[in-house]
Amino acid sequence: MKEYLKKERDKISRIDGWSAKTEYIWQYYKLWIIGIAVLIFFSVFAIRQYFFQVNENWFYITFTNTYAEVGDGSDLWKGYVEYTGYDLKEKNVVFNNSSYFDYKEGVTGNSYFQAFVAYTEGGTLDAITMETDSLTALGESGRLIDLNSEECASIREKYGDRFLYCIPLDTEYSTEPVPVGIDISDSILMTRYHMYNNSCGLGIGAKSGDIDAVEAFLDYLYSEDAR
Numbered sequence: 589m590k591e592y593l594k595k596e597r598d599k600i601s602r603i604d605g606w607s608a609k610t611e612y613i614w615q616y617y618k619l620w621i622i623g624i625a626v627l628i629f630f631s632v633f634a635i636r637q638y639f640f641q642v643n644e645n646w647f648y649i650t651f652t653n654t655y656a657e658v659g660d661g662s663d664l665w666k667g668y669v670e671y672t673g674y675d676l677k678e679k680n681v682v683f684n685n686s687s688y689f690d691y692k693e694g695v696t697g698n699s700y701f702q703a704f705v706a707y708t709e710g711g712t713l714d715a716i717t718m719e720t721d722s723l724t725a726l727g728e729s730g731r732l733i734d735l736n737s738e739e740c741a742s743i744r745e746k747y748g749d750r751f752l753y754c755i756p757l758d759t760e761y762s763t764e765p766v767p768v769g770i771d772i773s774d775s776i777l778m779t780r781y782h783m784y785n786n787s788c789g790l791g792i793g794a795k796s797g798d799i800d801a802v803e804a805f806l807d808y809l810y811s812e813d814a815r
Contacts, residue, residue: 646674647801649715650704651685653722656783659685664781671808672801690718692725705731713793715802720771723789724754727768732791735767739799740792743770747806752789775809 647668651658658664665683674681687700695701707713708731718726726732735744735751744751744767752769756762769789777783792802808814 644679645712645714645798646672646679646681647714647798647805648680648682648707648712649684649717649802649805650687650707650713651683651777651783652687652700652704652716652718653690654685654717654783656685656781658777658781658783659683664776667814668805668808671811671813672804690722690725691729692722708793708795711793711795711797714796714798715790715792715805717772717777717783717788717790719784720752720769720773720787720789723769723791724752727752727754727766727791728757730756730758730761731794732768733794733796735770735792743799743803743806746803770806772806772809776814777809780814 660681660683662683665681668683669676669681672681687704689695689698689701689704691701704713704716716723716726716732723732733740735748747770748767750771751767752771753765753767755765769791771787772778772790773787775788777788790802790806792799796802
């Protein structure tokens, strides 16, 4: 290899004029040049993604079992971001509408449910929507916050008359019905976006640290700005 490179350097040095040298190099080494350029581009992209990408979220919600176009960049997403005034250069707002599972139908081997569990246990997921019967079934698992908890006091004051209840599978926690969701069937999720056929409920992830963002979402759904 060293001998080959030396011969090439000598050959190029004997070519008269920079234009001729450039033409020779491009003709014989353009694939190498393109390959190196692509490698540099993706290396820089990967470094920027790793060090500078916004990873934290203002709010992360999953719209489960719907084909409505309510994901990131949708009118619903834009409306909520504008309503809250969140700075997306600081943190993300994530509307995930690619999740399909129903706890009452069984979730063994369902990768969407496994993702839900991971996001919930990791504290990433703030809220989830489903049809109300599916949501209360999911609430039995203990992965939705008890809306009687202190951090939900403001939500309880505003939306307590809409609470959805279930009896947890963990009888040590409670043998009485616990509020695990909020019925939002009359919100724009149904009237404007037709998200589900029959009803719509919202639950809060058991380890969400952004209860205020969930409350802001509920407020937005019923605000004049959303209509």
